[in-house]
Amino acid sequence: MELNVQSVLKWIEKLNDKIQNNKEYLTSLDQAIGDGDHGINMARGFQEVINKTTTSQYDTVSDLTKDVAMTLMSKVGGASGPLYGTAFLKLSMSVKGKDPVDHDAFTAGVQEALNGIQQRGKANEGEKTLVDVWAPVLRFLQENSEFEPGKLEETAKVAMESTKDIIAIRGRAAYLKERSKGHLDPGSVSSFYLFQSLAEVLQEGE
Amino acid sequence: MELNVQSVLKWIEKLNDKIQNNKEYLTSLDQAIGDGDHGINMARGFQEVINKTTTSQYDTVSDLTKDVAMTLMSKVGGASGPLYGTAFLKLSMSVKGKDPVDHDAFTAGVQEALNGIQQRGKANEGEKTLVDVWAPVLRFLQENSEFEPGKLEETAKVAMESTKDIIAIRGRAAYLKERSKGHLDPGSVSSFYLFQSLAEVLQEGE
Amino acid sequence: MKKIMNDPNQVVQDMLKGFVAAFPNDVKQLPNTTVIARKNAPVSNKVGLVSGGGSGHEPAHAGYVGKGMLDAAVAGEVFTSPTPDQVYEAIKAVDGGAGVFLVIKNYTGDVMNFEMAAELAAAEGIDVEQVIVNDDVAVEDSSFTTGRRGIAGTVFVHKIAGAKAEQGGSLQDVKAVAEKVVANVRSMGMALTPCTVPAAGKPSFEIDDNEMEIGMGIHGEPGIERKEIASANEIAEELTQKVLEDIDYSGSEVAVMVNGLGSTPEMELFIVNARVHEILAEKGIKVYKTFVGEYMTSLEMAGCSVTLLKLDDELKELLEAEAVTPAFSS
Amino acid sequence: MKKIMNDPNQVVQDMLKGFVAAFPNDVKQLPNTTVIARKNAPVSNKVGLVSGGGSGHEPAHAGYVGKGMLDAAVAGEVFTSPTPDQVYEAIKAVDGGAGVFLVIKNYTGDVMNFEMAAELAAAEGIDVEQVIVNDDVAVEDSSFTTGRRGIAGTVFVHKIAGAKAEQGGSLQDVKAVAEKVVANVRSMGMALTPCTVPAAGKPSFEIDDNEMEIGMGIHGEPGIERKEIASANEIAEELTQKVLEDIDYSGSEVAVMVNGLGSTPEMELFIVNARVHEILAEKGIKVYKTFVGEYMTSLEMAGCSVTLLKLDDELKELLEAEAVTPAFSS
Ligand SMILES: Nc1ncnc2c1ncn2[C@@H]1O[C@H](COP(=O)(O)OP(=O)(O)O)[C@@H](O)[C@H]1O
């Protein structure tokens, strides 16, 4: 399957639904080891994304994801705003002129997105940040020539769950050191929703 | 029976015991319709009175009650400090040269004390202040030629309890208007302890 | 009760120690008293201003000691008026020969203790005058009762009477302008939570999670009405409306004070202020100056009060005059 | 959650409206932004100072906008760093031709958003420099992690860098002195209660009635240790000790800040201050100036922080220099 404007719009919609439905859950995760705003931040940002994308016309996935990026950048704030904003911006730049976006083009886009996240946030894998979801997902995409949505979602899920046992090195949770152990990383959970939504769109499209 | 330095010392001691034991009760009464410090104020003041009287020598009831007055005046503050201070000061002045103080001299002293309280506080009977205990007690003393401690205590008690139904006109409780009804006046309760202690001393001395 | 303190019976002394430690070049504590005075007190030939009351209203009253405001502040125990001997020490310490002016909030205890001190001072030949501040419109104005309480409006009395004294006004001048402020200042408060007197150890009252108390005093005294918690706009409207009903502000210029009672975030005070300004604009009342913050608190109570002072040219000039104190600068 | 507000999602906009209403002659809100700037911004040929961060820390940051301190403050959502476009608007608005200096507290979000704004500004040819404030010794100082947080010490950076800019210092001068402050300022905080982000509606953490949290941040982030609540003296000792261990203050002069986190009565802050001064006296550290009050809060959290800034002659002079802002005057 390949991604076009229509399927990416569906992806964003599904993601927004998950975020709105889990706003309080994400916030409570952030209360445990952060400052208790991750759900609020993501819900505010993706609501604005939907407001924007449902009232605009897009010719390419690149245009659409760029609008997503700019909206997140200017409406989320905090740590997650620049990170998700950067991720979508890099994805947008990478898939420019590649419509419809096939598996390899998308994988290259995720590679760029992760690079962007890591440049901004200076986090490596294993530091209890959303990198811990993006990196395994990227590896999974690279290791396969098809999307394989079921396995993609499973990879993201396992990766998200694995953040529970990590002692945080980056982000606010790092202040807690050992006490951060035993709690999921909020940003990894929202990133899991992102890939879960993608998997659902891919599944439906198959 | 007549009151001498010894019996007035006992009076003050008994009164202090009651105040210390009922500090929280007095404070809770004041929390309901005032600012929640009457027990604290009275306990602080009478503790200082005891510290003073137990380390001093007195020749006359007047000297002793003057020291009580001065200590209350400088250690209690609030509304009750000047009022009880004035009461003991006027009592002291009235019983000067009258040792031992007999029923009539004491009654005259209470009359002066009540005048002092009313001059300072500008309260009349029926306004939910300690005047509502002092005035009936004074009438009782005036109407009898002996102390009659049992009836004295009973008079003070009935007077104290009667403050429950009054709508306050003076003191902080007045801010509550109708809502002050149904609560005892804290200062009337401490004044009841004062006359109850006196009655106990008189009883023991008989 | 969660408080940062040592002995609950020593909070006032401990606080004063920390206060003097913070401003050693500006203030002094009179030995063996709870009086904070200007370092240079008495100021010769200047009317000395003394205010005070129970503690727990910080920055009132010591925070207002300094040039252009008070010469001394007397601290009582928490929520308990100071005793006459303490007030008397303050009067003596600030008497620079031009007399001493007492700013008294209208509470039975404050009035009695300050008046007894004034009698002691008068007996020593010190000229003493006073004003009784009673700005709280939550309480009925009546000569048959204790009457209205003094709350946040007291800060404007400190500021304006203090400026008058600093400019060399006579004791009568200071009294006249203080009375003008009292005649033109009105306040009304509300609370969301009670507060706990350290020595009492438990909250002054109980209130449900969805309730607020309208007409709250600054001593944890219950207010006049308990009702369901309203929006900031509705609260601003209710408080401002009650104040506006009391004297005629129409066509006038005012100073506004939105005062926090202790634990209300400044954010919430500004939200209230936004609506207060809208209301005043709707009524054609011009705002000359606004004060938002904690000026007259009630320990850690959550809530706020709104104060309006109707200004004329004299009051404006005195409000603008220089003041240099720990809690108020202009 | 008991708050005086209208819509929990509008608290920042409502607050800014009330803020500008309070100080209309001194500040302005940049249209369609959450930026508060000096009324006269940009000041020609003066380095423009921009600070900011999540809201909920009032009076930080807008309260420090004014002569001798900030040129603009950018308000994010509650506890959420503002977005790059907002910071960029602030930079453009205060650029008077001498460049713009950013004061950034060391949080991942703040650093990323401000740096993205700086990149946008640089692309437009505006000279931008920055300092990252990281005074919180509760957090380990490490280049492998996010590192220390910026807390109340940030106010000293505003004050001193602001004074340098006001005196006509170049962008490099301002940067140098800001870095000197950062090198010499350390803080440590503690909390007795959590706080509630309006849009979250429930407290940031739970804590028992007999417990306190040591090393608390200013965003309701849990601290480093939970233990039984101690006396004010012990709390003062623990906080001051941790600060003193971090850099060598011996024989030096310091500025002290005892900062309230939101709902701690000033009384308690002064009680802490009393012991802080005793400790410093015991160690032969001279206190040059003391600040007690709410300078960098965390909504309605109860607790306090202690900050020590080691001074030299330059820092002393800049600390004393004139500042006229809603929340800070000197
Ligand atoms: N340096 C970083 N690199 C990558 N992700 C990070 C970094 N710092 C934080 N994050 C992610 O951001 C999430 C927190 O986002 P959010 O709560 O919205 O922002 P903030 O921490 O500013 O309140 C964390 O759970 C983590 O996944």
Ligand SMILES: Nc1ncnc2c1ncn2[C@@H]1O[C@H](COP(=O)(O)OP(=O)(O)O)[C@@H](O)[C@H]1O
């Ligand atoms: N004007 C008054 N005349 C007589 N008694 C008064 C008056 N005002 C108050 N009181 C008494 O003082 C008591 C309150 O004392 P206290 O709580 O110690 O002082 P405060 O009211 O200043 O906190 C009231 O219960 C009442 O009995």
Ligand SMILES: [Mg+2]
């Ligand atoms: Mg967060």
Ligand SMILES: [Mg+2]
């Ligand atoms: Mg009382």
Ligand SMILES: [Mg+2]
């Ligand atoms: Mg009292």
Ligand SMILES: [Mg+2]
């Ligand atoms: Mg945040």
